Amino acid sequence: MSNQISLQFPDVTVQNHRGETRKFRTDYVTGRRVLIGFIYCQCDGICPTTTKHMARIHQVLRERKLDFQFVSITVTPHQDTVRDLHDYAEIYEQHRWKNWDFVRCSPEDLKPLRYALGAYDPNPAIDGDYRQHSGLLTFGNDRTNRWSALPAGMNADELAFTVLRITRDAAKLKDYLQS
Amino acid sequence: MNLNRRNFLNAAATAAVALPFIKIGQTSAYAKEFHGFPFQFTPFTRELPIPQPLGGTPLSPAPGTPAASVGSEAVFHGIAPEFSPSHPTHRPDWDVHTLKTHTLEMRKAVHEYVPGVYTECFTYNGLVPGPLIRARFGQPMVVRTTNNLDVETSVHLHGGHGPAHSDGHPVFYVMPGMTRDYYYPHIVPRVSPGGAFDFSESPSTMWYHDHGNDVTGHNVAHGLAGMCKFTDPLEENLMSTNVLPDADGPYDVPLVLQDQALNADGSIFYDPLDHDGRLGNLFIANGIVQPKFTVERRKYRFRLLDGATARFMTLRLSNGQPFLQLGNDSWLLPNAVWRPEITLSMAKRADVIIDFTNAPDELYLENIMQQTSGRGPDGIDRTKPIRLVKFVVTGTRPTNDVTVTGGTPLRPNIPIRDSEITARRSFRFERSNGAWVINGDFYSPFRADAVPQLNQAEEWTLENKSGGWMHPIHMHLEAHQIVQYTGKFRADVWLNRKSDTAILEDNGKVRLRMKFRTFSGPFSFHCHNNEHEDMRMMKNFDPRPAGQPSVLNGRFWNVPQEISGIPLSVVRRNPELFH
Ligand SMILES: [Cu+2]
Numbered sequence: 001m002s003n004q005i006s007l008q009f010p011d012v013t014v015q016n017h018r019g020e021t022r023k024f025r026t027d028y029v030t031g032r033r034v035l036i037g038f039i040y041c042q043c044d045g046i047c048p049t050t051t052k053h054m055a056r057i058h059q060v061l062r063e064r065k066l067d068f069q070f071v072s073i074t075v076t077p078h079q080d081t082v083r084d085l086h087d088y089a090e091i092y093e094q095h096r097w098k099n100w101d102f103v104r105c106s107p108e109d110l111k112p113l114r115y116a117l118g119a120y121d122p123n124p125a126i127d128g129d130y131r132q133h134s135g136l137l138t139f140g141n142d143r144t145n146r147w148s149a150l151p152a153g154m155n156a157d158e159l160a161f162t163v164l165r166i167t168r169d170a171a172k173l174k175d176y177l178q179s
Numbered sequence: 180m181n182l183n184r185r186n187f188l189n190a191a192a193t194a195a196v197a198l199p200f201i202k203i204g205q206t207s208a209y210a211k212e213f214h215g216f217p218f219q220f221t222p223f224t225r226e227l228p229i230p231q232p233l234g235g236t237p238l239s240p241a242p243g244t245p246a247a248s249v250g251s252e253a254v255f256h257g258i259a260p261e262f263s264p265s266h267p268t269h270r271p272d273w274d275v276h277t278l279k280t281h282t283l284e285m286r287k288a289v290h291e292y293v294p295g296v297y298t299e300c301f302t303y304n305g306l307v308p309g310p311l312i313r314a315r316f317g318q319p320m321v322v323r324t325t326n327n328l329d330v331e332t333s334v335h336l337h338g339g340h341g342p343a344h345s346d347g348h349p350v351f352y353v354m355p356g357m358t359r360d361y362y363y364p365h366i367v368p369r370v371s372p373g374g375a376f377d378f379s380e381s382p383s384t385m386w387y388h389d390h391g392n393d394v395t396g397h398n399v400a401h402g403l404a405g406m407c408k409f410t411d412p413l414e415e416n417l418m419s420t421n422v423l424p425d426a427d428g429p430y431d432v433p434l435v436l437q438d439q440a441l442n443a444d445g446s447i448f449y450d451p452l453d454h455d456g457r458l459g460n461l462f463i464a465n466g467i468v469q470p471k472f473t474v475e476r477r478k479y480r481f482r483l484l485d486g487a488t489a490r491f492m493t494l495r496l497s498n499g500q501p502f503l504q505l506g507n508d509s510w511l512l513p514n515a516v517w518r519p520e521i522t523l524s525m526a527k528r529a530d531v532i533i534d535f536t537n538a539p540d541e542l543y544l545e546n547i548m549q550q551t552s553g554r555g556p557d558g559i560d561r562t563k564p565i566r567l568v569k570f571v572v573t574g575t576r577p578t579n580d581v582t583v584t585g586g587t588p589l590r591p592n593i594p595i596r597d598s599e600i601t602a603r604r605s606f607r608f609e610r611s612n613g614a615w616v617i618n619g620d621f622y623s624p625f626r627a628d629a630v631p632q633l634n635q636a637e638e639w640t641l642e643n644k645s646g647g648w649m650h651p652i653h654m655h656l657e658a659h660q661i662v663q664y665t666g667k668f669r670a671d672v673w674l675n676r677k678s679d680t681a682i683l684e685d686n687g688k689v690r691l692r693m694k695f696r697t698f699s700g701p702f703s704f705h706c707h708n709n710e711h712e713d714m715r716m717m718k719n720f721d722p723r724p725a726g727q728p729s730v731l732n733g734r735f736w737n738v739p740q741e742i743s744g745i746p747l748s749v750v751r752r753n754p755e756l757f758h
């Protein structure tokens with residue numbers, strides 16, 4: 001794939017659920033395998049499924065001993081504090097994993113970040129309503145420059161396997177089977 | 180491509196590093212920008228390339244032998260079980276002619292869409308579009324297809340009637356570095372089980388393109404598409420009696436119409452995180468931007484294909500003369516019909532005659548459909564034509580031109596009658612948090628969403644409730660016949676005639692009838708906006724004899740490896756590769 005897709009991701013400053021400051025592209029994406037989802041702490045709609053399915057994918061990637069980074073971005077940074085994100089991670093017991101950050105960015109940075117990651121709706125009424133936010137998981141491997149996105153609500157095992165296929169390092173079947 | 184989104188990315192770029200992207204469609208004057216910004220070129224100077232037929236190649240090891248079966252070193256993905264003459268589906272009357280064999284290699288190659296701009300593409304045998312597949316009724320074909328790209332592929336013959344193994348099911352991949360024998364029996368459905376072939380069902384204009392799971396848009400945008408001409412005795416008779424031009428002569432021209440977007444360095448611009456549908460600002464015909472075609476003062480047959488991933492087109496001729504439409508999608512119509520304008524969605528074809536006998540010395544094929552978003556077209560604007568191909572007409576009229584004209588009988592059409600319908604199904608297409616659901620479900624390659632009884636007819640109702648989006652729905656395996664259509668493109672819908680791609684408009688409804696003959700599946704039906712398809716706007720159907728369950732029951736490892744072409748030992752060890 002010809003152009004480096006990750007260069008379209010803005011390198012915005014984010015805070016994770018541990019209160020640490022990170023640069024989105026530099027710290028989470030550059031040279032890595034990454035999976036990104038969108039949530040908000042008060043959500044009782046699709047976010048619980050998104051997070052549960054991410055947990056299942058996380059487990060499959062851990063079992064394979066692969067390097068990877070997960071990022072859950074809140075779509076309500078105006079109301080979700082670091083503390084809220086920490087509590088949210090704790091509910092889902094994901095706070096223990098070093099390679100899964102629940103993050104907030106400044107409200108102004110959110111829209112460019114969402115659009116760059118493909119998590120938007122061309123209908124402004126839907127796009128402007130955080131309760132109808134994107135239920136996609138965006139994932140890729142910056143080393144191979146291969147990216148894709150799929151609905152977080154799909155069958156979790158099929159999602160996990162698809163993430164493995166698309167983010168694999170060795171493209172050729174024989175190289176993969178030998179690696 | 181969504182223009183708002185592009186503006187956001189550009190805004191992000193100024194804050195970060197310089198992006199390699201060109202800024203496509205930044206202004207609302209999108210349709211005016213088609214002259215290939217940022218490249219300087221003079222349109223209509225290069226002659227239209229004509230795809231040449233794929234030549235024959237002897238295959239070793241021979242197809243169907245143990246050395247070429249699934250899991251083998253030579254042909255890892257094997258061949259369809261129906262290739263074997265002892266397979267119960269394979270009847271002796273299939274093989275009217277001897278087997279033709281070919282090789283096809285998917286590989287990167289440098290291609291010149293724009294003069295002087297060298298673009299690395301994905302190609303079939305180094306060509307964009309791919310070589311012409313020349314098929315004849317009753318002449319079986321094996322295309323030994325090798326994937327030397329770094330991404331999964333799957334080849335679909337669009338309009339074909341063939342085995343599931345060779346149909347390009349999204350996860351019946353040709354894995355990178357591997358080979359699959361695609362077997363095309365080139366037969367047609369029968370009038371009744373065990374009865375005579377139904378030549379009203381013979382296709383004429385098919386095309387082939389990539390169908391890999393989650394990567395179709397990417398692979399097609401990079402070049403993986405080609406045309407296929409099919410003739411049967413009926414159509415060969417129309418040619419030998421000079422009603423239609425010879426399919427193998429200079430007056431029968433495949434014309435693949437696409438849009439394209441390039442980066443400033445000439446590489447293909449493809450954003451895998453644009454899920455609306457990709458639009459380009461370069462208009463491509465048979466692989467090059469805005470060519471000219473020098474024609475004689477006579478009738479030509481053009482097999483027009485909208486081969487774009489997300490762009491609708493309304494075609495007309497600049498001098499106001501009509502097309503003589505011969506066929507819709509893969510099939511000839513009962514009679515030739517004059518049409519001043521023809522609207523095509525992605526994947527749809529119009530088989531037409533353009534009569535240059537009394538044409539001016541120069542005229543253009545034009546697109547008057549405006550489109551600025553992958554959601555669907557904005558509408559026709561007859562004051563803003565986009566010129567696609569310039570025709571330069573030369574010479575004097577021949578004395579022996581083909582005789583086809585308005586009303587000329589072509590191929591009989593047999594409507595599917597009410598009394599034949601044995602099952603009804605309905606499918607509701609909706610948007611769900613940025614993705615697509617059909618009847619509430621996300622796609623799974625391993626779930627049979629419909630198991631029609633083999634050799635029966637069904638009536639399906641497709642309904643679009645996705646809120647502002649258009650979805651051309653393509654059904655594999657057989658022609659369908661639309662019996663009821665709601666939407667503004669009604670004038671372009673051939674009710675009770677054969678088609679393979681039905682436009683499902685915003686709030687639109689399509690009621691269609693379809694038979695499920697000869698082959699058990701799995702087969703798919705899906706949106707042909709390739710980015711929607713990659714976001715899995717798709718379902719599977721699997722025709723089976725009464726009482727027989729589908730081979731799809733939730734897990735890949737339940738699909739017999741002969742059907743999928745993926746060795747089960749590898750699937751069990753590495754299931755992640757085949758999802
Ligand atoms: Cu669609």
